[in-house]
Amino acid sequence: MSWQKDIVITGIGVISPIGEGREAFWQALRNGDVGFRKISLFDTSAFKVHIAGEITGFDPLAYIGKKDLRVLDRSTRLLLSASCLAIDDASLEITDENTFRIGVSVGATFGSLHSIAQFDIEGLREGPxxxxxxxxxxxxxxSPASQVSIRFKIKGFNSTISTGFCASMDALVYAADFIRLGRADVVLVGGVEELCEETFMGFHNLGLLSGLDGREPLSCPFDRRRNGVILSEGAAVIVIETEEHALDRGAPILARIRSYSSAFTPDGDYKFRSGKGLKTAIENALSEASLAPEDIDYISCCANSTRELDRMESAVIREVFGEAVNHVYASSVKSMIGETYSASGALALAASVGAINKGFIPPTVNYLETDPECDLNHVVNKALDAEIKRALVTSSDPYGNNTVVVIEGVNNE
Amino acid sequence: MTESVAKEIISIVSDVTGFEPEEISLETHFYNDLEVDSIKAIEIAVAIEKRFKVSVRDDEIPNITTVKQAVEVVNNLLKEKEQNVQAQ
Incomplete structure (x- = not known):
């Protein structure tokens, strides 16, 4: 067993409100495109908010064909389509010889909520x-993760992690450890959440959505006007493997996973967040990689346009990065994508791989009014061309989970 | 009656299996030709029950292996239903 194995990213598949496929997704991030629109998936007349990050024009037929499509729910369709893109992107051939060495690790939390509701409704209405x-x-x-293994005939381990906002980042950590333990050669790491009435109702009634005050919903992380999230949907799948394995099979290497760390702080609720867990996770991720704060060029923040998370994350970054905070760029892609919950970490990772490979910082769009409590070196409204060697991606769940991943370009030793 | 029943059943089987109606005939075998598994078999049975307002016995479902057999079962159930109505 070697914990020194270098783990690399060799493929990315994205289905998001701002684009499908990694190139389109990266270009949309560079353009500062926003994926929010009037919800068409369900009737919103009973709600105060009618806007979300709904993926329109999504056609799973184009990715996974007709077979058994009818019985697959939206989460599964999104994840299967993203998986198909990722497998193609990584030029990964799944054979009888290697299938037991390939795994699937997915972050999903609310994915089955709509299916449960529909199943119950049918039972109550029609009878058992x-x-x-x-x-x-x-x-x-x-179910979505299992369907990936079934569809692509993957026979290695299959796990789903449901740690809310951190789920897909935790899925990556779990998968990377599996590879480091020598129990898998390649893992499809993903995150998925579908937009549905039930999840929307939960966020709506918890008072977490922007626009509940009757104003136009706005996802503007770090901006003084922020007042809640725009709920969204999406799936991202990232193919990871050891660098040696990728080189052996001639796979393109998009980035290296330099380190990761998780820490739990039971802060209690959305209102009071100390940030101790996030601070520990960032410090440990830097320390594991023997990196100083100034070695990081870009922080892909998890700030989601809520008052407390954005304030807490800014304070933690200022504390950990010290003087370097003035030089490291920071932004939140949630200003463009919205809050995709379990999928948000995988989407942020996919975005950061794009930032490294294409040489730009995705902007925090919709940024107008500075908040002194969120004082970072923000890249706002317009992408910034910049060479990025290393990016630190954060995720933080209000109920205590925090996970941080550091990735870097492959030719920057 | 038989022809319209067959058409309806082929349509149901097509919906459940994803095969086109043109690919399904009376002789088509559910398990060998259409990749029907035990869950899909129940799904087809439930759809038939809903459509024709009949009740297929659970223990009979595994024995129905072709479209033709399904049509025969439905025709018999419809006949029984009609006789019961007349008897009342």
Whole structure:
């Protein structure tokens, strides 16, 4: 067992409100495109907010064909499509010889909520006899990940991690450890959340959505006007493997995973967040990689346009980075994508790989009014061309989870 | 009756399996030709029950292996239903 194995990213598949496929996604981030629109997936007349990051024009047929598509829920369709893109991107051939060495690790938390509701509604309305058994598998949270293994005939480990906002980052940590333990050669790491009435209702009734005050919903992380999230959906899948394995099979290497760390602080709720867990996670990720704060060029923040998270994250970064905070660029892609919850970490990682490979900092768009409590070296409203060697990606869940990943370009020793 | 029943059943089977109606005939075998598994078999049975307002016995479902057999089962159930109505 070698904990020194270098783990690299060799493929990315993205289905998001601002673009499908990694090139389109990266270009949209560079353009500062915003993926918010009027919700068409369900009737919003009972809600005060009618805008979300809904993916329109999504056609799973184009990625995964017709077979059994009918019984797959939206989460599964999104994840399968992103997986298809990632496998192609990584030029990964799954064969009888290597299939037991390939794994799947997915972050998903609310993915089955809509399917559970629909299953119950059918049972109550039609009676137990007439409930369609084919829809039952969708009601469990590990269904999307399992369908990836079934569809692509992947026979290695298959896990789903449901740690809320940190889920797909935790899925990456779990997968990387699996590879380092020698239990897998390649892992499809993903995150997925679908937009549905049930999740929307939860965020709406918890008072977490922007626009509840009757004003136009706005996702403006770090901006003084921020007042909640714009809920969104999406899937991102990242193919990871050891550098040696990637080189052996001639796979293109997009970035190296330099370090990662998780820390839990039970801060209690959305209102009071000390940031101790996030601070520990960032410090440990830097320390594990023997990096100083000034070695980081870009922080892909998890700030989601809520008052407390953005304030807390800014304070933690200022504290950990000290003087370097004035030089390291910071932004939140959630200003363009919205809050995709379990998928947000994987999407931020995919964005940061783009930033490294294409040489730009994705902007925090919709930024107008400075908040002294969120004073960082923000890249706002317009992408900034910059050479990025290393990016630090954060995720933080209000109920205590925090996970941080550091990635770097492959030719920058 | 048989022809319209067959058409309806082929349409249901097509919906569940994803195969085009043109690919399905009376002789088509559910398990060998259409990749029907036990869950899909129940799904087809439930859809048939809803459409024709009949009740297929659970223990009979595994024995129905072709479209033709499904049509025969439905025709018999419809006949029984009609006789019951007349008897009342």
């Amino acid at each position: 006899r007439y409930v369609n058994p084919s829809f039952f598998p969708n009601t469990v949270i590990n």
